[in-house]
Amino acid sequence: MARHAEITALLGNRVVLEALSGLARRRRDSRSGTVWDPAVPLLGDRGPDAASP
16 A cells, blocks of 8 residues: 555656656747647557557
8 A cells, every 4th residue: 555655756756757748848849840739649649549540
């Protein structure tokens, strides 16, 4: 069973990764002139579902 400290650490890790991902995406969009569409999954073109016609 996970303890409160473990859950807090996991959540803190997730928050930091989400923030860094957002900053990286914003920087990439500003350099390439693209715009992120929130309706499209970020990894929608990867994985087994992307290979299906």
